[in-house]
Amino acid sequence: MSEIKSESISSLVDNYSPSTDTSVNTHLVDNMLKDEHLSSTWQNYHLIGDVLRDEVPQSLQLDLSKTISAAIAQEATILSPNSSTQSSSNSFAPLTNDAVVQTSESVKSTSRVIDATNRFKAKISALVKPMGQVAIAASAAALMIVGVQNNISDNSSITPSQVVQTVPLTGYANPVSFSVQSTKFQKNQQGKLQAQQVMNEQLAAERVAQQRRLQALLKDHTQQVKLGSNIK
Amino acid sequence: MKLLALLLLLLSFNVSATTSAANPATSSDTASAKRWLERLSTSLNQLNFTTSFVVVKSNQAEPYHWLHGLGENDQELEIFTRLNGPRRDVLRKGDIVSYIEPEQEAYSVISNDVKGPIPTIFRGDISELEDSYRFISVGRSRVLGRVAQLIRIVAKDKYRYSYWLWLDQQTGLLLKMAILTRQGLLLEQIQFTHIEVSDQLSENLAQFQLTELPEAVKLVRQQQSKVFAWQVNWLPHGFSAVKSNHHNLNSNNRGDEKAVEFMLFSDGLVDISVYVNLSQENFRAPEYASDGATMVFNHIVQGIEVGVVGNIPLVTAKKIAESIVPARKKNGNSSVQGSVSESHDD
Incomplete structure (x- = not known):
């Protein structure tokens, strides 16, 4: 008998309808719930299946059901927000009356509530999702704007080379832009020893001179290119 | 699902099209x-x-x-x-x-x-x-x-x-x-x-x-007899001289104008300007900056200041600048063309 039962449990685990023997079939689940041996067989088969499919979690908690039921049993009457509605509907029974019934009922109702909220959330999220994407895009745009503004403020803080930068060029070419590095260097050094500052000023002056030289070349290049050739 | 199939089909078609091309x-x-x-x-x-x-x-x-x-x-x-x-x-x-x-x-x-x-x-x-x-x-x-x-x-x-x-x-x-x-x-x-x-x-x-355009500037034709003191000894293949002259390079109208010898070369697509002048300094390390594709290069070696500008990589600018030598008196600047052909590599 038990062999047949365990066989049918095995096929039940594998999602096949158990043997054609309906007497076994119909009562199998009920029997299993009652018979500790059968339920442990059910559990073991599942575990074997999990191992075969390589779905075993890293830390194997063999008896989850026991710990859960223990936790439920330990849990006292919950004074959760929905327990108020519970108590109003159960107002005839005193709160301390039948803890087991009370908890089981409250568990049911909370599960119902959770179910409802889940469904509600799903709906909301389905609704909100596209909006959220838009929001992400918008925030990305905002980031970009912030970034650009940062850049601008960075540029304006370039004090020593500003003079050079504002001098317009003749051609289409834009001001030579290597000055950022030098100013950063300068900023970092500011507030340090004066000797260093003097050196920095010299460096900055040198940079400005260098930039001026290069820009003069660039400017003249664009100008000369425009004026065309005289050899032909 | 249909869409996916269509997409796949399109993709495969694309791939086959590019490979056949x-x-x-x-x-x-x-x-x-x-x-x-x-x-x-x-x-x-x-x-x-x-x-x-x-x-x-x-x-x-x-x-x-x-x-x-x-x-x-x-x-x-x-x-x-x-x-x-x-x-x-x-x-x-x-x-x-x-x-x-x-x-x-x-x-x-x-x-x-x-x-x-x-x-x-x-x-x-x-x-x-x-x-x-x-x-x-x-x-x-x-x-x-x-x-x-x-x-x-x-x-x-x-x-x-x-x-x-x-x-x-x-x-x-x-x-x-x-x-x-x-x-x-x-x-x-x-x-x-x-x-x-x-x-x-x-x-x-x-x-x-x-509308009427401003009057055209009369460009002074460079006299061929003018003596050029410097010449470029190396240019990438395909570049030829467009013009050369002496003019003042003004550094942002600050009054410190300096006379330079100027040469312009082109390969049809890219223009390279070369500036040469004597400097009081004997040496200045190479300095360069790029603006998009435009490279500006400048250095002083042995009292000769050389500037190179154009849409060229740094190697090219550096190599051109290093190739500046005093001109041989007879050929003037025509020697550039002769030396161009030696740079045919890759």
Whole structure:
């Protein structure tokens, strides 16, 4: 008998309808719930299946059901927000009356509530999702704007080379832009020893001179290119 | 599901199309690329178009308007306008080109060269470039909402940059241009944002046709007898001298003008300026900066200050600068041409 039962449990685990023997079939689940041996067989088969499919979690908690039921049993009457509605509907029974019934009922109702909220959330999220994407895009745009503004403020803080930068060029070419590095260097050094500052000023002056030289070349290049050739 | 299948089908078709396009001998690719470039040239010369584009360099973008059309007697009319900052226009009527710039009074030059952001060679005879560049027709893509053909103008040596052009299949006009290093690093881009081709001359150009351009500057012809003290001993293959003169290089009108000997070279697509003068300093380490694809290089070696500017990699600028030697008295600057051929590598 038990062999047949365990066989049918095995096929039940594998999602096949158990043997054609309906007497076994119909009562199998009920029997299993009652018979500790059968339920442990059910559990073991599942575990074997999990191992075969390589779905075993890293830390194997063999008896989850026991710990859960223990936790439920330990849990006292919950004074959760929905327990108020519970108590109003159960107002005839005193709160301390039948803890087991009370908890089981409250568990049911909370599960119902959770179910409802889940469904509600799903709906909301389905609704909100596209909006959220838009929001992400918008925030990305905002980031970009912030970034650009940062850049601008960075540029304006370039004090020593500003003079050079504002001098317009003749051609289409834009001001030579290597000055950022030098100013950063300068900023970092500011507030340090004066000797260093003097050196920095010299460096900055040198940079400005260098930039001026290069820009003069660039400017003249664009100008000369425009004026065309005289050899032909 | 259907959509997915369709997509897969499309993808496989695309792949097969590109592979079949890549398979035939490269010569036919080159030929078709050349045909595309010739078509670009005729389109740029003959169509009435109104376009906008943006030049994207290292960290900045500059918008322009570009109009072109044929006026009375098939005279070419062209306007380049920079849209940001102080006004900078280039106007062209036939072979008179006027530059309107904030720093100086408007002036005109008699030339068929408009020195704007788009190289003028694309309007001219593209076969001039065959010496130094290869043309490769690559494939199709979508640019500016149109079907575009990508043509690469690839440098034959490591001393210059490559140009990628996306050309409109319908009109043959330029839709996008990119300047890249040999390693594929993007230096500068021109992206068109609007293109309109019409049979009629656009209103702006019709108005421009009636306005008078500033008088053309009379360019002083350089006397051939003028002695040049320096000469460039090395140039990448394909570059030839365009002009040379002595003039003052003014450093931002600060009064510290210095006389330089100036030489301009071109390979058809790229211009290189070389400046040479004696300096009080004996040595200054090489300094350089790049603005998009434009390299500016300067150094002093043994009391000779050399500056090199152009759309060239740093190696080229450095090599040119290092090749400056005192001119041999007899040949003058014509020796440049003779020395050019030695630099044929890769």
